[in-house]
Amino acid sequence: xxxxxxxxxxxxxxxxxxxxxxxxxxxxxxxxxxxxxxxxxxxxxxxxxxxxxxxxxxxxxxxxxxxxxxxxxxxxxxxxxxxxxxxxxxxxxxxxxxxxxxxxxxxxxxxxxxxxxxxxxxxxxxxxxxxxxxxxxxxxxxxxxxxxxxxxxxxxxxxxxxxxxxxxxxxxxxxxxxxxxxxxxxxxx
Numbered sequence: 629x630x631x632x633x634x635x636x637x638x639x640x641x642x643x644x645x646x647x648x649x650x651x652x653x654x655x656x657x658x659x660x661x662x663x664x665x666x667x668x669x670x671x672x673x674x675x676x677x678x679x680x681x682x683x684x685x686x687x688x689x690x691x692x693x694x695x696x697x698x699x700x701x702x703x704x705x706x707x708x709x710x711x712x713x714x715x716x717x718x719x720x721x722x723x724x725x726x727x728x729x730x731x732x733x734x735x736x737x738x739x740x741x742x743x744x745x746x747x748x749x750x751x752x753x754x755x756x757x758x759x760x761x762x763x764x765x766x767x768x769x770x771x772x773x774x775x776x777x778x779x780x781x782x783x784x785x786x787x788x789x790x791x792x793x794x795x796x797x798x799x800x801x802x803x804x805x806x807x808x809x810x811x812x813x814x815x816x817x
Contacts, residue, residue: 650690653782653814655701657684661783661813664703672802676715682707685735687814689782691772694742699750703733724797730757746770750786759795763788765810779815786810 655662664680685701706727710716720727737752746769754763765786772782788808792799 650688650693650696651780651782652686652688652817654817655683655685655687656781656813656815657682661781663811664701665809665811666806667809668806669803676710678708678710678716678719680704680707680733681709685812686817687812689772689814691769694748695740697737697740697748697750699735699737699740699752701735703735704731705733705756706731724800725757733757735763754790754795756790757795757797761790761794763790765808767810775815781813781815783811783813786812 662683664683665677666679667675667677670676680703682704683701685699687697687699689697705725706720708716708720708725708727710719719725722729733754733756735752735754737750739751741749741751743749748767748769750765750767751762752765753760765788767784767786770783770785773780775781786808787810789805790808791805793804
């Protein structure tokens with residue numbers, strides 16, 4: 629009987645690593661498998677889309693305890709790009725982002741609230757243009773699994789709206805806010 633219990637205990641212990649558990653991930657920006665995009669109204673007539681080309685970050689994700697998950701991202705604001713050089717120069721200037729003074733934006737989560745069906749709300753502090761304010765990101769788990777290079781990946785999408793005046797950024801016309809669209813794929817460390 630002792631041998632059977634010992635064998636059952638050993639089999640149980642060996643099977644535990646195959647159950648999904650908390651893991652730390654590095655956001656895959658080198659493979660261009662992540663992006664921070666935004667859209668903002670242009671004079672109330674159309675939308676301008678842009679992105680930050682340079683950023684890095686990490687996240688922890690535990691599918692068995694989603695509320696224990698964490699996210700941390702650093703953004704190089706000098707990498708702002710709308711595919712229009714003159715506009716980008718103006719947005720990077722002291723009139724808006726003032727990237728000479730505020731070359732980095734950061735986001736650090738402080739709460740992840742599961743909503744069911746892979747949906748969650750990630751709240752945390754966004755520091756942009758020298759101002760730190762709380763924001764909430766509506767996020768969705770896309771999937772996870774082994775990749776073709778021997779690694780393991782997990783991916784999410786998210787959206788949030790930020791009010792420019794909350795961060796001391798000048799409002800131009802009807803553009804009082806920017807909508808952020810986030811695509812994050814991480815490699816397990």
